[in-house]
Amino acid sequence: MYSLPYDGLGATISDTSELSLTPTSTEEVKLKVLVSDGRANTSISFKVKLCLCENGGECDWNSTSNNAGFSVVSCICTPGWFGNDCSVELDSCTENPCYPGVQCIDLPPPEVNAACGNCPNGLMGDGFTCYDSNECADEIANDCDHLCTNTLGSYECSCNDGYQLYIDNKACIGYHPSNGFQARHCCAVQLNAATTQNLIK
Incomplete structure (x- = not known):
């Protein structure tokens, strides 16, 4: 017979002894399961690997960092996102890629490049580079x-x-x-x- 010594941790054990865990945060959790055959008792501790990747990020189960009670896996982010959990949107206008005075347009993911407005009057180009017309x-x-x-x-x-x-x-x-x-x-x-x-x- 399997049971959990604590309630409210987001963990459940089904009638078929299937353990499920749905963490509500990355706060420390001591996950133990009590095992009993009616005559003797023991406990099993689990090392939990938690994946928090957002926006389509892929969990890298071979790369982890310890976060209190959880071992949080690293994320391989999709284009246009970055951060530990891929929750930060890339701002492609941060480095001012457009010609001075030309509007920079930050395109949404999966685009990773910005778009630029028209060159100033009298100049030609694509907005990234503008040059004088003779x-x-x-x-x-x-x-x-x-x-x-x-x-x-x-x-x-x-x-x-x-x-x-x-x-x-x-x-x-x-x-x-x-x-x-x-x-x-x-x-x-x-x-x-x-x-x-x-x-x-």
Whole structure:
């Protein structure tokens, strides 16, 4: 005949002498079973290995650490979780993987990598790495009349000697003996005197 000397430990013995234990915590538990044949009594002590792995973690029964009355087995955590019992979610934004100023998005497990938002205006890239686009080297983006200087996220136009930058900050105005300063590209089309005067106002 088998029996338990203590109640309330989460342990039970069935009528078929099957021992079950459902721990409610990792506090110390002295698990003993009394054995009697009606004439003599003895007791059996058990070494309990407790698995507390969460979030799909796998119990490593070959690796244990003592925790009071229990021997707690180590956990092999699934991707995105860590800690002794796999209860801590990995924060993939902790090390700031994104380009400065770009939003970092911590993806839920099983993802272990972060996602990054869009690069700042004027920059290109995937959010992890952002780089400047050279508008001056782009025939479509570069609409400077004379000189183009690339800047971070943009560009600036300037003019050759003897010219000045027009109010659109792109065209260059050259001096004409009869009309004074006028936009250089104006002469590629037919303009009357009134239109020319409007350009230089």
